[in-house]
Structures are given as C-alpha cells and as structure tokens.
Amino acid sequence: MSKLTFTARTFADISKAKTQCAIVAVYEGQLSAAARALDSAGSGSLDSALKLGDFKGKAGQTQMLPGIGGAARVLLLGCGEQAKFDQAAARETLQGLNSALGASSAGDALLHAADLVSDKVELDWLLELLARSLVSSAYRYSATVAKPKDPLALKKLVVNPGETLAVKAAQAALDTGAAVGRGINYSRELGNLPGNICTPSYLADEARKLARGNDKVRTKVVEEKKMRELGMGALLSVSAGSDEPAKLIVIEYKGGEPDQAPQVLVGKGITFDSGGISLKPGAKMDEMKYDMCGAAGVLGTLQAVIDMALPLNVTAIVAAAENMPSGRATKPGDVVTSMAGTTIEVLNTDAEGRLVLCDALSYAKRFKPAAVIDLATLTGACVIALGSHASAVYANNEDLAANLLAAGEVTHDRGWRMPLWDEYRKQLKSNFADLANIGGPEAGSVTAACFLAQFAEDYHWAHLDIAGSAWNSTPKGATGRPVAMLARYLQDRVGAGEQGKKKKAGPRKAGPGRARPGKAGPKASS
Structure with a gap:
C-alpha cells in the first residue's frame, strides 16, 4: 500500500520551487495565476501549449509538459469554465488529477491550489476531498494475489495554498482527508x-x-x-x-x-x-x-x-x-x-x-x-x-x-x-x-x-x-x-x-417519512 504524505507550505517564488511535478490550474481558455507565474519563467511555453488547442482546459482534462524552473514536469490541470467552477466541477477536476498522478512516475508533486476556488468551492473543502480521493485511489488489493498492481509512484504531495488559506488550516484539511481515505x-x-x-x-x-x-x-x-x-x-x-x-x-x-x-x-x-x-x-x-x-x-x-x-x-x-x-x-x-x-x-x-x-x-x-x-x-x-x-x-x-x-x-x-x-x-x-x-x-x-x-x-x-x-x-x-x-x-x-452529557434520549416522533432529497449518492443481500 502506498505511504502517501501531504504537506502544506507556501513559496515566495513558485517558479523556483523544486518538485518532480508542478501542478497548475487551467480554466477553459486561460491560465490561472500560478500557471501564468510559471509561464513567465518558461518563456511562454504553457501559453503556447494552450494555443495549440489540444488541451482545452475542460474539467478533469490534463496534459503533462516538460519542466520549468525548479519543476521537472508541469501538469496542466483542466478546471472547466471559471464561472461554472462548482463542487461538481471540482470533483471532476480532482478525478482527472488522480488519474494523471497515477499514470506518472513522479515520486513527489507540488499543487498550486490557491486558484482552485470560487464562490461555490472553498479551499479547505477541496483539500480534504483531494487527500481523501488520492489516498483512496492509491489502494491496491494484494492480500491473495501473487502480482498485485503496481503501487502509486507518488509518495509526497506538497500543497501551496498561497494566501487563500492559512497553512495550518490547509494542513488540517489534508490530514483529515487522508485519515478518512485510510479508513475507506x-x-x-x-x-x-x-x-x-x-x-x-x-x-x-x-x-x-x-x-x-x-x-x-x-x-x-x-x-x-x-x-x-x-x-x-x-x-x-x-x-x-x-x-x-x-x-x-x-x-x-x-x-x-x-x-x-x-x-x-x-x-x-x-x-x-x-x-x-x-x-x-x-x-x-x-x-x-x-x-x-x-x-x-x-x-x-x-x-x-x-x-x-x-x-x-x-x-x-x-x-x-x-x-x-x-x-x-x-x-x-x-x-x-x-x-x-x-x-x-x-x-x-x-x-x-x-x-x-x-x-x-x-x-x-x-x-x-x-x-x-x-x-x-x-x-x-x-x-x-x-x-x-x-x-x-x-x-x-x-x-x-x-x-x-x-x-x-x-x-x-x-x-x-x-x-x-x-x-x-x-x-x-x-x-x-x-x-x-x-x-x-x-x-x-x-x-x-x-x-x-x-x-x-x-x-x-x-x-x-x-x-x-x-x-x-x-x-x-x-x-x-x-x-x-x-x-x-x-x-x-x-x-x-x-x-452533551448523558441523559435519557428517547426518539423524537418521526415525520411523515417522505423521501427527502439528500440529493443522490448506493447490491443485494438481506
């Protein structure tokens, strides 16, 4: 089982941050702030890749590019239309990220996460989901098989919350998500x-x-x-x-x-x-x-x-x-x-x-x-x-x-x-x-x-x-x-x-019992 760790920290100059894979958000048609900062250090190579049209920045779409500055690789992470970046788009985005990291041989990665927010997506929620889903995606059943699937190469993910969220709060969200992922x-x-x-x-x-x-x-x-x-x-x-x-x-x-x-x-x-x-x-x-x-x-x-x-x-x-x-x-x-x-x-x-x-x-x-x-x-x-x-x-x-x-x-x-x-x-x-x-x-x-x-x-x-x-x-x-x-x-x-303190807790009378929208989420036994 992969021993994946998560660390939150900020960087004065993200273009100089050393990592095997820098991950930056790209919305449809435009680079995020972190992507633009890397692009400046890379003489416009990210913008040039975007203009080719192969990568459109749709939610969950990814493209791996050669490195810039301290990064050996740069992963463009599609987030869809910026105005429509909600929790559903965020989940789709993270699914794409998990797949890309699962296919990569990078042992560590750095996610510049400050751009993955909107009025419908808070960064602490997203980071908890990120850690939970990535730990869960690293699961491999091996107990009774001679040749289990290859483990996730990624061993460490560093998350840069920028000024969007305090480092301590970001770390707490990552730790919580990872704990739930391990429980899953x-x-x-x-x-x-x-x-x-x-x-x-x-x-x-x-x-x-x-x-x-x-x-x-x-x-x-x-x-x-x-x-x-x-x-x-x-x-x-x-x-x-x-x-x-x-x-x-x-x-x-x-x-x-x-x-x-x-x-x-x-x-x-x-x-x-x-x-x-x-x-x-x-x-x-x-x-x-x-x-x-x-x-x-x-x-x-x-x-x-x-x-x-x-x-x-x-x-x-x-x-x-x-x-x-x-x-x-x-x-x-x-x-x-x-x-x-x-x-x-x-x-x-x-x-x-x-x-x-x-x-x-x-x-x-x-x-x-x-x-x-x-x-x-x-x-x-x-x-x-x-x-x-x-x-x-x-x-x-x-x-x-x-x-x-x-x-x-x-x-x-x-x-x-x-x-x-x-x-x-x-x-x-x-x-x-x-x-x-x-x-x-x-x-x-x-x-x-x-x-x-x-x-x-x-x-x-x-x-x-x-x-x-x-x-x-x-x-x-x-x-x-x-x-x-x-x-x-x-x-x-x-x-x-x-x-609170122990007390006699009889049930309240149940209501009419109509099916209530918990909005949607699971075979057979009895």
Whole structure:
C-alpha cells in the first residue's frame, strides 16, 4: 500500500520551487495565476501549449509538459469554465488529477491550489476531498494475489495554498482527508478479503488491533456462550448452521468527556451469506463475501476517528456471523427469541441481517447513546429502488436524518431518505410469533427497516441500507462507503449541543417519512 504524505507550505517564488511535478490550474481558455507565474519563467511555453488547442482546459482534462524552473514536469490541470467552477466541477477536476498522478512516475508533486476556488468551492473543502480521493485511489488489493498492481509512484504531495488559506488550516484539511481515505481503504480491504480469510474471528482480531497501543480504545468480544446468557437467540439462529462461531464485537473509543453520551455505530458482519436453508442462486454468490461491508464500514470509520483523534465518544458494535446451511441450521418456520424478548418467525433464512442486527441494537441500549446508526448490506430491494448511487436512510429522529444527509452531501457519499410508516409494519405480522422476519414482496427495504425500528425505540436511531453502495460488481470490489459520510457526521458532532452529557434520549416522533432529497449518492443481500 502506498505511504502517501501531504504537506502544506507556501513559496515566495513558485517558479523556483523544486518538485518532480508542478501542478497548475487551467480554466477553459486561460491560465490561472500560478500557471501564468510559471509561464513567465518558461518563456511562454504553457501559453503556447494552450494555443495549440489540444488541451482545452475542460474539467478533469490534463496534459503533462516538460519542466520549468525548479519543476521537472508541469501538469496542466483542466478546471472547466471559471464561472461554472462548482463542487461538481471540482470533483471532476480532482478525478482527472488522480488519474494523471497515477499514470506518472513522479515520486513527489507540488499543487498550486490557491486558484482552485470560487464562490461555490472553498479551499479547505477541496483539500480534504483531494487527500481523501488520492489516498483512496492509491489502494491496491494484494492480500491473495501473487502480482498485485503496481503501487502509486507518488509518495509526497506538497500543497501551496498561497494566501487563500492559512497553512495550518490547509494542513488540517489534508490530514483529515487522508485519515478518512485510510479508513475507506481499510473498509475496502476487509470487504475484498475472501470469506475463508475474513471470518467472524478475523474481524474480532482486527478490532483488537485497533485498540493496541491506544489507551482511548478498548475492545471486547462477546462469545456465543455469553450471547446465550444474554438471550441473543436471533443472532445465534444465523450462525447455527456454520462451523464458524458468531462474535459480537464491541469497540469503545473514549475521545470525549467521561460523561459524554457516545455515538454508537452498529455494523452487520455476515462474513459469508449462502442464504442458509433458503439457499441463494449460484450466480454471483461469490459476492456474498461483501455481506459484511456494514461491519467493514464501522471499523473503517472508527479507524478514521482514531486517526483524527476526534474529541468524541464513539462505540462500535459489530454483529459477526456466517450464514450457512447444515443439519444444525435454522429452518424456515422456526421461531426464535431475541435479546429484547420479542419472538420472531424466521420465514426466510436469507433475511438474516435483520436477525443479527436486532440483537445488536438491543445490546446498544446499555451504552445510553446520543444516537445509534446501523449500516448493513440489508436488502436487494434497496438496490432496485436506488441503484448504486445512494444509500437508503431511515430514521426515527428528524435531526439525525438531516445530519446524515447533510454529511453525505458534503462528502458526495450521499443518502436518500426513506419512509418508516406504521402501515408497513402490518406486513411483518405473524400468526406464530410477535414478528415475521420478512414482510412479503412489496417494499422489502422499508419493511426490513421497520423490523429493525422495533428494536430501537428507546433512543435516536438511523439505519443505512448500503446494499447498493458498498460494493461494485463491475469492476468487482468494495467501495468503502459509507465511511466518508459517517466520518463527516461524527466530525460535525464535535461540540454539537446534542452531544452533551448523558441523559435519557428517547426518539423524537418521526415525520411523515417522505423521501427527502439528500440529493443522490448506493447490491443485494438481506
């Protein structure tokens, strides 16, 4: 994995700054201020290149040129029309930059960033996105391949903010973005590992590693014997058919005041989902190693929180199990009892995610949370509804939902608000138990969320269905979502009023549940 570092500093004369690659912005038809300064030192060579017409300065377009002054190379970075340089154009611009740096053999580069601003783009936002996206683009899967892809040649990126942003603020933005990028890559690595390596026990070991050498982090693993004592019959019903024991993994990060109520993240960690007795079709079943991407997202977010040293208390709970068919496996029609005492008729053993999560949500209550957010590759219905661009957002609290959607907008790791109407709960009725674990063919993502909501009535709660956003089928690989959204949400909670001292926090009544534009941002499991 590339060890990429970021440094913010200014230069008295940018033409003399030594670097293997100087990067300057070019808007359609005109050189930026930094580009003009280099052009003066290079006897008009940049302007001459622009006049040739091959490089037009469109957003994301790049052209590598011979060096000028102290720069061995000069990379022209297209930003589009200057009057239309908004966050969408900035993202496209940085995608082009990442591609160009990925193709270059330059070991270090210098970005003159002061020109990458507008009334719609602030430099600290852009630098955080730059570091996050560049670290993420440096990810290479290598765990089980003899010849992994060549690593990113770039080892150091220096950013010159000029007078647009103080060096200290620029460095803070770069450090934050890099930390989130590393969290995304950690999540991707866990998701991409095969199910014979990334087992519930493996996830437990990874959680223990997060606590090593850090007195603010404590990891506890609840084994199956203790789960039985706690009455976690729903979670244990999922692992019943597997030789791999289930694990309930709890990580407490104490970055805030001792009496500060924690933000609790709960992750679905089904390390392989065969469907159990309700066996899945064989096509693409290999992708069911990604059914633990909720757990991966929780661990990746927590790593980012630790790296950023956020002054906040965050608790992670991972419900890890393997869903396999055997003579011991739970059967359709079986009735199990959850930790909350609620009986559940298991009509479909492939709807196992909600079974492990409901016991984890009951367990979360003991932490007296400020809020609980669970993330899960929960339903194929979510993929049908939203595709891969948006994660579905359900919540029993309006402020919590709004804060998550806002965090998704800032990071472009977007969500879309979904309803939790009582009418949907009627589909979960059972003649033989308090609840059925499926609600029929209609609104599958909604009824799954309604199932979970009944175990989260004592606190503010949100559910992210990331079945579409957590991994791609073409090209195949985990995305690391929604680490960016959650990291930003937690950053925004620092110092927020609702994150004060522990108090009884019942949920506010949910609103009408209409889908709200979080503006757009993610396949299938349950």
